[in-house]
Amino acid sequence: MASLVGSRVERKEDKRFLTGKGRYTSDINLVNQTYAIFVRSPHARAQIKKLDISKASKASGVVSILTGNEIAEDKIGGLIAGWAIRSEDGTEMKCPANPPLAKDNVNFVGDPIAIVIADSLDEAKAAAEMVKVDYKVLKAVTSTGDAMKGDTIHDGIEKNLCFDWLLGDRQKVKEAFDKADKVISIDIINNRLVPNAMEPRACLADYNSGSDEITLYTTSQNPHLSRLIMSAFGNVAPEHKLRVVAPDVGGGFGSKINVYNEDIVCSWAAKKINRAIKWVAERSESFLTDIHGRDHVTHAELAVTKDGKFLGFKNETIANLGAYARVFGTVTPTYLFGPCATGVYDIPAAYSNVKAVFTNTAPVDAYRGAGRPEATYTIERLVEKAAMELGIDRTEIRKINFPKSFPFKQTLVHTVDSGDYVAGLDKAKQMADYDGFDARRKESESRGKLRGIGVTSYFEACGIAPSAAVMSLGCGVGLWESAEVRFNPTGQVTVYTGSHSHGQSHQTTFAQIAADELGVPMENIDIVHGDTDKGTFGMGTYGSRSLTVGGIAIVNACKKIVEKGKRVAAKMLEASPDEVDFKDGEFVVAKSNKKKTIGEVAFALYLPGSRDSDFKSPLPEGEEPGLKETSFFDPANFSFPAGSHIAEVEIDPDTGEVKLEKYTACDDFGRIVNPMIVEGQVHGGLAQGIGQALHENAEYDETGQLMTGSYMDYTMPRADNFPEFNIGYTCTHATTNPLGVKGCGEAGAIAAPPTVMNAVIDALGGQEITMPATAEKVWKACKSMKKSNAKAA
Amino acid sequence: MLFYIIIFKSSSVGRIIFTCYNFNKIIRYYYIKEADLMTKITLEVNGKKVARDVPDNTLLSTFLREHLNLTGTHVGCDTSQCGACVVHVDGQSLKSCTTLAADIADSKVTTIEGLANNGKMHPMQEAFKKMHGLQCGFCTPGMVMSAIDLLKKNKDPSDKEIRDWLEGNICRCTGYQNIVAAVKEASSKM
Numbered sequence: 001m002a003s004l005v006g007s008r009v010e011r012k013e014d015k016r017f018l019t020g021k022g023r024y025t026s027d028i029n030l031v032n033q034t035y036a037i038f039v040r041s042p043h044a045r046a047q048i049k050k051l052d053i054s055k056a057s058k059a060s061g062v063v064s065i066l067t068g069n070e071i072a073e074d075k076i077g078g079l080i081a082g083w084a085i086r087s088e089d090g091t092e093m094k095c096p097a098n099p100p101l102a103k104d105n106v107n108f109v110g111d112p113i114a115i116v117i118a119d120s121l122d123e124a125k126a127a128a129e130m131v132k133v134d135y136k137v138l139k140a141v142t143s144t145g146d147a148m149k150g151d152t153i154h155d156g157i158e159k160n161l162c163f164d165w166l167l168g169d170r171q172k173v174k175e176a177f178d179k180a181d182k183v184i185s186i187d188i189i190n191n192r193l194v195p196n197a198m199e200p201r202a203c204l205a206d207y208n209s210g211s212d213e214i215t216l217y218t219t220s221q222n223p224h225l226s227r228l229i230m231s232a233f234g235n236v237a238p239e240h241k242l243r244v245v246a247p248d249v250g251g252g253f254g255s256k257i258n259v260y261n262e263d264i265v266c267s268w269a270a271k272k273i274n275r276a277i278k279w280v281a282e283r284s285e286s287f288l289t290d291i292h293g294r295d296h297v298t299h300a301e302l303a304v305t306k307d308g309k310f311l312g313f314k315n316e317t318i319a320n321l322g323a324y325a326r327v328f329g330t331v332t333p334t335y336l337f338g339p340c341a342t343g344v345y346d347i348p349a350a351y352s353n354v355k356a357v358f359t360n361t362a363p364v365d366a367y368r369g370a371g372r373p374e375a376t377y378t379i380e381r382l383v384e385k386a387a388m389e390l391g392i393d394r395t396e397i398r399k400i401n402f403p404k405s406f407p408f409k410q411t412l413v414h415t416v417d418s419g420d421y422v423a424g425l426d427k428a429k430q431m432a433d434y435d436g437f438d439a440r441r442k443e444s445e446s447r448g449k450l451r452g453i454g455v456t457s458y459f460e461a462c463g464i465a466p467s468a469a470v471m472s473l474g475c476g477v478g479l480w481e482s483a484e485v486r487f488n489p490t491g492q493v494t495v496y497t498g499s500h501s502h503g504q505s506h507q508t509t510f511a512q513i514a515a516d517e518l519g520v521p522m523e524n525i526d527i528v529h530g531d532t533d534k535g536t537f538g539m540g541t542y543g544s545r546s547l548t549v550g551g552i553a554i555v556n557a558c559k560k561i562v563e564k565g566k567r568v569a570a571k572m573l574e575a576s577p578d579e580v581d582f583k584d585g586e587f588v589v590a591k592s593n594k595k596k597t598i599g600e601v602a603f604a605l606y607l608p609g610s611r612d613s614d615f616k617s618p619l620p621e622g623e624e625p626g627l628k629e630t631s632f633f634d635p636a637n638f639s640f641p642a643g644s645h646i647a648e649v650e651i652d653p654d655t656g657e658v659k660l661e662k663y664t665a666c667d668d669f670g671r672i673v674n675p676m677i678v679e680g681q682v683h684g685g686l687a688q689g690i691g692q693a694l695h696e697n698a699e700y701d702e703t704g705q706l707m708t709g710s711y712m713d714y715t716m717p718r719a720d721n722f723p724e725f726n727i728g729y730t731c732t733h734a735t736t737n738p739l740g741v742k743g744c745g746e747a748g749a750i751a752a753p754p755t756v757m758n759a760v761i762d763a764l765g766g767q768e769i770t771m772p773a774t775a776e777k778v779w780k781a782c783k784s785m786k787k788s789n790a791k792a793a
Numbered sequence: 794m795l796f797y798i799i800i801f802k803s804s805s806v807g808r809i810i811f812t813c814y815n816f817n818k819i820i821r822y823y824y825i826k827e828a829d830l831m832t833k834i835t836l837e838v839n840g841k842k843v844a845r846d847v848p849d850n851t852l853l854s855t856f857l858r859e860h861l862n863l864t865g866t867h868v869g870c871d872t873s874q875c876g877a878c879v880v881h882v883d884g885q886s887l888k889s890c891t892t893l894a895a896d897i898a899d900s901k902v903t904t905i906e907g908l909a910n911n912g913k914m915h916p917m918q919e920a921f922k923k924m925h926g927l928q929c930g931f932c933t934p935g936m937v938m939s940a941i942d943l944l945k946k947n948k949d950p951s952d953k954e955i956r957d958w959l960e961g962n963i964c965r966c967t968g969y970q971n972i973v974a975a976v977k978e979a980s981s982k983m
Contacts (some may be wrong), residue, residue, distance in 0.1 A: 014922040017930030018937065020865015020905035027864035122848075198869045198877060198931040198965050249932025250867075251965050283870035503929030503966045523943030625926060677926045679962040684928065711874035711963070719969040747970075 004522060005739070008676040012507040012522075021196035022248045025217045026201040026280045029218070033204070033276040034063050036266060037124040037133045039114040041106035041290070044140035044360035044704020045153065048104055048113065048133060056116065056130035061123030064273050065131065067085020068103030068112045068263070076100060076268050077233045079259060081325035083706040084474040085334050088166035088353070096154035097360070098324040100234070100264040104136070107153060107323035108360050109704055112261050112290030117277055140360040142205050142705035144320040145297045147357035153323070160358045162321055162330065164752030167412055168314075168351025173303075176312025176349035180303035184386040190374045191643070191771045192295035192320070192342070192698040193691075194714060195367045197502075199250025200281040201290060203263050205270035213241050216267050221256045221500050222248040222540020226476070227532050229259045229327070238266045247438040252345040254366035254686070255290045256502065257542050257555075258327045275322060287709040292698055293367025295320035296333065296374050300341075302382045308390055308397045313350040313411075315341045315378060320364050321356050328366035328542075330356065335473055336461075336543075340411035343379035344421050344459045344642060345401040350411045360704045368688055368749040372460045380456045380754035381761075388766050391705060394758075395425055395434065398644075406732075414461055416640045418732040419668060425457055428666035431728050439498065450651040451661075452763025456755040458641035462544035462743035481545070482536040482793035483553035485514065485561055487627035489606035491599035492524040493658055498538010499550030500529050503684075504745065505588035505677045506546060512673055513739070517558035519585020519598055536630055543745025544641075545675065548726055552737045553633035560629035565601045571620045572596055572604060602627045625701035638743040639734050643667035645755040651763045656779025658694055658760055664726040670734045670742035678744050682727055690748075691717040693756035697772050715772075834894045838863070839907025852896065853889035854878045857904055865905040865934050869963070876962030877934035880904045886942035888961075905934035908941075916982040917941050917975070926975030928966035934964050940976045949980055 009505055016022055053065045081383045083495075086092055102113045114131055118124035140159060141150035148159040177183060200710035203218040214237050218227045223244040231239045249256060266277045280288070296319050303312035319333030329338075339351035387394040408416040429435070437453045464470055466699040467478030484496040495514050499506060511525040518525075528534050538550070562582050569587030571579040580587050588595040604618045605627045619625065648662040665682055672678050695715040699707045708714040733740030753771060760773045764781050833847040834841070838861060845860045857863040857880070868890050869877035878890040881903040894977070907914040917937050926934040936959070943950060943958045950958065954968065955976045964972060 010922055011925070013930070014927060015914070017927055017933050018911055018921055020863065020917040021933055022865070022930045024864075024867070024931065026868075027858075029859075051912075196962065196965055197930065198875065199867070200869065248930065250869075251929040253965070283801050283872065308845045505928070524802075680925050680928055680967060680971060683970045685968075685969035688965070701952075711870050712872050716874075716963050716965075718963065719959040719973065720953075722969060724952070724973075725968065725970055 002307065004515050005673050006671070007512070007674065009508060009512055009522070009674055012504050012511060013505065024199055024248045024250055025204060025219050027684060028217055028247070029278070030204065030206055030276040033116045034119060034273065035121040035124045036277050036279040037116045037128040038112040039116060039128050039133070041102065041109060041111040041113060043106060043135055044109050044142065045138045046106050046135035047138065047401050048102065048562045049136050050134040051113065052132040053114065054274060055132070056127045059123065059127040061119040061131055062127045063117045063119065063275065065114055065116050065127070066269055066272065068101040068583060070101055071099055071101045072103055074268065075235055077235045077563055079261065079324065079326060080229065080233050081330045082327040082476045083331035085163045085330045086474070087163045093163035093330060094157045095325045100261040106247060108362050109706060110285070110362060111323065115265050117269060117273060117667055132683040137340065140702050142359055142361055144295055144318055144357065144359065147276065147318070147320065147359050148355070150704050153358050156356065157698065158546050162325060162358060163355040165334050165354045166351060169349065170351055173314050173350040173351050180311050181306040181524040182389065183301050184304060184382055185299070185301040186385055188298040188300065188378055188381060188383050189770045190296040190298065191692065191697050192379055192696045193367060194287055194292045195250030195253040195255035195290060195293060196716060197253055197255055199489045200283055200286045201256065201260065201262070202280040203266050204276060204278045204614040205266040205278040207270040207274055209274055213243065214267050214271060215245065216263060217245045217247060218263050218734065219256050220244065221249065221252040221502060221542055223530055224532050224537045225262065225540050226259045226500060228725045230264055230267065234259070234264045234337070236264055241347050242267070244532045246500055249500070250500040253368040254293065254370055256290055257366060257540070280342045283711065284709055287551055287714065288706060289362060291326060291365035291367070292322065292362050292373060293364065294363050298378055301381055302380045302386055304390065304626050306390065308386070308392045308400050309402045309448055310345055310347045311349065313342050313347045315352040315354070317354045319354055319356045320359055320361065322361045323365035324358060324363050326363045326365045328370060329363060331475065332366050332371045332569060332606050337375050339410065340372050340375035340461060341378055342411050343376060343383070344457045346403045347401070347411050352412065359702050368493055368541065368685065369746040372746065373689065373750045373753060376456065376458045377754045380458070381757065382386065384454065384758045394455050395429060396685060398425060398455070414638065414640070416459060417637060417735040419459065419640060419642045420570065420730060420732050421642060422459060424642060424666050424668055424730045427728060427730055428646050429666055431666060431726055432646040432662060432664035434646060440555040440648070444650050446630060448653070450653055450763040452649050452759040452761070454647045454755050454758025454760070454762055455644065456642045456751045456758065458751045458771070459640055460750050461638040461640055462746060463548035463635060463639040464543055464545065465549065465638055467634050477539065478634065479539055479545070479549070479633050480539045481550040481553045482533050482630065482632050483550065483557045484628065484630045485554065485557040487561065488601040489603055491520070491602055493505050493518060493520050494526045494528055495554055496528045496535025497550050497554060498540065499546040500538065500541045502541070504541060504546055505674070509547065509673045509677060510551060510554055513554055514558055517555055544745040547732070547741050548639045548737055548743050549633060551741065552635065552739065553631045556631035556633055557629045560631065561627060564627065565598055567620050567623060568605060568618070569596045572601070635736055637736045639670070639736065641667060641744060641747055643747060643751065645751040647759040649759045649763055651760070651778055651782065652780035655783060656775035656777070658722055658757065658773055658775070658778055660690065660694070662726065663690070663723060665748065666728045667740070667744070667747050668729060668730045668732055669744040670731065671740040672729065680728055681744045682748050683725055685746060686725055686752050687717050687722060689749040689752025690722065690756055692771055693753045694772050695721065737773050799803045828944060832895050835899055836897070837901045839903060847894060851890040852895045852963070856894040857889060863906050867931055868932060869931065874963065876933065876939060877932050877935040879938040879962065881938060881942065884945070886939050905937060905960050908937070915941070917979040920975040920979035920982065924971050924975040924978050926967065926972045932964045935945050936964065936972060940979065943976065944980055944983055950976070
C-alpha cells in the first residue's frame with residue numbers, strides 16, 4: 001500500500017463546506033432560545049457612576065438584564081492571563097482583575113457592562129438602547145510608546161507597567177558592542193492588527209435544570225482549555241457539569257484562543273434564567289472586542305565587524321497589552337518574541353528587554369505568529385540595514401552569520417534540532433532569479449518606476465514544548481496533546497483529537513496519518529474534535545502545534561493499537577508475538593502465509609468467542625477485550641521551521657502606489673504530510689503578512705476610539721492585492737518527533753512583513769518608513785527622495 | 794356583519810399604535826413595534842416555492858438562515874463588504890445581508906444548498922475541492938456563488954479578471970491563490 005503521508009489528498013471536510021452543510025455556532029438554534037445583546041462602554045476609560053436598567057427591564061420581550069453587580073454577587077471569576085512573567089528585578093507581573101461584566105470602571109471602548117436577554121434579537125437590541133449609564137469620563141491612555149507616562153489606569157499598577165522583562169546578559173552585550181567596528185541601530189513600530197477571522201465570534205449557552213448541566217457552543221480554538229478556564233477561574237460550573245462544543249469554526253488565527261466575557265456571561269446567565277441564550281457578534285463588535293495583535297515599539301541595535309560578522313544584539317521593546325492581560329497576552333511579547341529576536345544567526349551576545357504596558361485599548365494577544373513576526377521583523381530589518389551600510393550583499397551577510405552546524409544552540413534559549421539555512425537561501429535566490437534583479441530594476445527605471453528587492457531568512461519556534469519547561473517559564477498549563485483511537489467491531493476507526501480544526505484540515509491530514517499507521521483506508525477513518533464530551537482533554541490548536549504535537553499523539557495511539565493487535569493476532573495464528581509483523585493492515589507470521597487483517601483482529605477483540613469454541617477465548621490470557629488506545633504526547637522540544645523569502649516591489653513615485661511584483665517563499669517544514677494543505681497554509685500566512693506590510697492597520701485616536709472599526713476603514717487584503725506566490729521547499733526532518741514534521745501555519749505571517757518592507761525600503765533608497773507602506777506614506781518618501789537627490793546633484 | 798376599521802397612529806419612537814374598530818366600538822388595541830409588522834414573502838428558493846409571514850424589515854440573509862434554515866449563506870460583516878452572504882437572485886449574484894426579502898418578492902433565489910444536482914456537486918464546487926480553494930469554509934459559499942456569476946458573464950476569465958471580480962469577497966485563510974486556481978479550473982469544465 002502506498003504511503004498516504006506525503007500525498008496530495010483532497011480534503012474530507014470540503015463537501016460539507018461546499019454544499020452549505022457546515023455547522024458553525026451561529027447556525028445552531030435551540031427551542032425556546034433567547035437572544036443576548038451586550039451593553040458596552042462607548043468610552044475608553046471611565047467610572048460607572050450609575051447604571052439604570054429600570055426602563056429597559058420593562059421593555060417588550062425582555063427576559064432579564066444582568067450587570068456586573070450580579071456577576072460579583074455570584075462570585076463569577078474574571079478573565080485571566082495564562083502565563084506569569086517575572087520582571088528583571090525578580091518581581092511578579094502585575095495584572096488587574098478583568099471581571100466578565102465591568103462594575104465600577106470601564107477600560108476600553110467595547111468593555112461590556114450588562115447583558116440584555118430578550119425573546120427576540122430586535123427586542124434585545126431595542127431594550128439595550130434603553131439602558132442608561134452615567135459615566136465619569138477619564139483621560140484615556142492609548143499610545144504604546146507613551147503609556148508609562150500616562151495616568152495610572154489600574155489602581156496599584158504604577159506606570160501602567162505589567163512587567164519589565166529581560167532575557168539575556170546585558171554585560172556580555174556591552175562587551176560585544178565595545179569590540180564592534182560599527183553599530184547598526186533601528187527604531188521600529190510593529191503595527192497593531194485585528195485578526196479578522198471571517199466568522200464573527202458567537203456563543204449559544206444552554207442549561208438543563210434536570211441534570212444541572214450547562215452546554216456552551218462557542219467559536220473556540222480550544223474547547224477543553226476553555227472549559228478548564230471557565231470552571232477553575234470563572235467558577236461557572238464544575239468541569240463535569242460544563243460541556244463546551246466548538247463545532248465548525250470559521251477561522252481563528254489566535255483570536256479564538258481566549259475565553260471571552262460573552263462565553264462566561266451567557267453560560268452563567270443561561271442557568272439563571274433557565275433558558276438557552278444566543279449571542280452572535282456583529283463585525284463592529286468583533287473589531288472592538290476580539291483580541292488584537294502585534295503593537296510593539298522597538299529600539300534595536302546590532303554590533304558588527306567591518307566584514308559583516310555579528311557580535312552582539314540588543315532589543316528594547318515596549319509591548320502594548322491593551323486594557324487587560326489575557327491568556328497568551330503576556331507570553332507573546334516575552335518567550336514567543338525574545339528568544340527569536342536573534343533570528344537565524346549565531347550572535348554570541350544578546351538580550352531582549354520588554355516592557356509590557358496597559359492602555360485603554362482592546363486586549364492584545366496571540367495573532368498568527370504571535371511574537372515571532374515581531375522578532376523576525378526586528379532582526380531582519382536590522383540585518384538588511386547592516387548589509388546596506390557595510391556594502392555587503394544582503395544574502396552574503398546572512399550566510400556569514402548562519403550557524404555552521406546543527407543542532408544549533410541559539411544565543412538566548414533554543415536549541416534548534418535541524419535545518420539547512422544556506423540551502424534554503426540558495427534555493428530561494430534561484431527561484432526568485434535574484435541575480436537577474438539589476439536588469440529588472442533598470443527596466444523599471446526606464447519607465448520612471450522605482451524597483452526594490454527584499455530578503456528575509458527566518459526561523460520560528462512552534463509547537464511549544466515540553467510541558468515541564470514551559471511551566472517552569474510561567475505557563476499555567478502543560479502543552480502536550482491527546483489522542484484516542486477507537487476501532488469499531490466492524491473495522492472502521494474513529495480518532496478523537498484534542499486539537500481543533502478551524503481551517504487547518506485535520507479531518508484529512510490526521511486521517512492520512514492514521515491510515516498509514518493502521519493500514520485502514522482513509523475513507524474508513526473519521527476524525528472527531530471540538531467537544532469536551534467526546535474524547536479526552538486536549539490543549540487545542542494554536543502556535544502551529546496540531547501536527548507536531550496532536551498528530552504525533554495519534555501516531556503513538558495507533559502504535560499501541562498495533563501492539564495489542566500483535567499479541568492477539570499471535571494467539572489467533574498460533575505464533576509468538578515476536579514472530580508477527582504488521583504491514584499494510586495485516587498481521588503476518590514471519591516466513592509463513594499465515595495472516596490476519598487488523599479488521600479480523602478488531603472483530604475478535606470485540607467478539608471474543610464463538611458458538612463452537614469450547615469456551616476458549618481467542619484472546620491471550622489476561623488480555624482485555626475491545627480495541628481502543630489513548631496517547632498523551634509531550635514533545636521533547638519545540639519544532640523549528642525555517643526558510644528564506646524574497647519579495648520584489650515596483651513603486652510609482654507619482655502616486656506612491658506599491659505593486660508587489662513577485663513573492664518567493666522557500667520553507668523547510670520537515671516532512672510534509674499533505675503538500676496541497678501545506679501550500680494553502682503558506683499562501684494564507686503570506687496574505688496576512690503582506691497585509692500587515694502594505695495594507696492593514698488598527699488605529700485608535702487619542703480618546704481611545706477605534707478609528708478602523710469596520711471593513712470600510714480597516715483594509716482587509718483582497719484577491720487583487722497579490723501576485724501569484726512562488727512556493728518551494730527544502731527539507732530537513734525534525735528529530736524530536738517520529739514523523740519528522742515541523743509546524744507550517746505561521747511561517748508566511750512571520751516572514752512576509754520584513755521581506756516586503758525590505759523591498760519597499762530598498763526601492764526608496766534605504767529611507768525608513770513604517771508599516772503599512774500605504775500610498776500616502778510612500779508618496780511622501782518619494783518626494784523627500786527627489787529633494788535630497790536634487791540637493792546632491 | 795363584522796366591519797373593521799384599522800387606524801394607524803404613530804406614537805413613541807419605533808412604535809405604532811394599531812387600533813381596531815368594529816363600527817364605532819373599539820374592540821382591541823395593539824401595541825406593536827415597526828419590526829413586527831408582518832409581510833407575506835413568496836419566493837422560489839432552490840427550485841421550491843416558499844411563502845412565509847415575516848417582519849417586513851427582514852433581510853434576505855435572515856429570511857434564508859432563520860426562516861428557511863438554509864444556514865449555508867453566512868453573514869461575516871455589517872457593511873456589505875465581505876461577501877460571505879452572496880446568493881443568486883434571478884441568476885445575478887447579490888449580497889443577501891443588505892437586501893430586504895420583501896424587495897425581491899416573487900424572485901428566484903439560488904443558495905449554496907441549491908447548486909448540487911441530484912447529489913452531484915456543481916463544477917465550481919468540484920473545482921474548489923480539487924484546487925483547495927477553501928480552508929475554514931466560512932467565506933466559501935459567497936465565493937462560490939460570486940465565482941459562478943463571473944463565469945456566466947465571462948466564460949474564460951484571466952487571472953486578473955478573476956481577482957478583480959472577487960474584490961467584493963474577503964477570504965482570510967487562503968491568500969486567494971487557490972480560489973483563483975479553482976475558478977480557472979471550473980472555467981475549463983463549464
